[in-house]
Amino acid sequence: MKAKVYVRLKKSIADPQGTAIKGMLNKIGFSKVEDVRIGKLIELDLGDVAKEDAEVQLNEMCKKLLANTVIEDYRFEIEG
Amino acid sequence: MKAKVYVRLKKSIADPQGTAIKGMLNKIGFSKVEDVRIGKLIELDLGDVAKEDAEVQLNEMCKKLLANTVIEDYRFEIEG
Numbered sequence: 001m002k003a004k005v006y007v008r009l010k011k012s013i014a015d016p017q018g019t020a021i022k023g024m025l026n027k028i029g030f031s032k033v034e035d036v037r038i039g040k041l042i043e044l045d046l047g048d049v050a051k052e053d054a055e056v057q058l059n060e061m062c063k064k065l066l067a068n069t070v071i072e073d074y075r076f077e078i079e080g
Numbered sequence: 081m082k083a084k085v086y087v088r089l090k091k092s093i094a095d096p097q098g099t100a101i102k103g104m105l106n107k108i109g110f111s112k113v114e115d116v117r118i119g120k121l122i123e124l125d126l127g128d129v130a131k132e133d134a135e136v137q138l139n140e141m142c143k144k145l146l147a148n149t150v151i152e153d154y155r156f157e158i159e160g
Binding site: 006007008018021024025028030032033034036037038039040041042043044045046047048049060061064065066 | 087088098101105114118123124127128129137144145
């Protein structure tokens with residue numbers, strides 16, 4: 001069972017990395033770009049688990065390790 | 081116009097960060113996890129551009145700045 005986890009900074013949290021990339025894009029010719037936010041895409045191969053178990057496990061993984069839920073939101077997609 | 085860009089290491093490129101996270105997940109109770117790969121999720125507000133222009137611009141942005149196409153693949157989704 002494969003899954004993708006998307007971890008993003010909460011809207012209220014400043015994203016200096018995104019701001020730097022926005023500034024650079026503006027400078028190299030993409031002057032209309034208004035905002036950039038950087039998040040993480042985590043692809044997992046969960047091995048041999050049922051879909052319901054995968055969902056429970058992914059929530060646990062995100063809360064324990066993959067996301068810092070104080071400043072980040074996460075969502076995931078289970079494939080197949 | 082908003083867009084999401086997903087940047088991932090090519091399959092053939094080793095991902096030590098993913099390997100470290102896999103090892104940690106295995107250690108904290110998710111023993112069946114077989115593989116973890118870490119990528120980037122970049123969310124952009126492109127400002128006021130037509131969809132066709134957005135597509136051209138995103139390809140350029142990825143090639144010039146957002147992805148290192150020697151070792152990374154990218155794809156993007158344009159919203160709305």
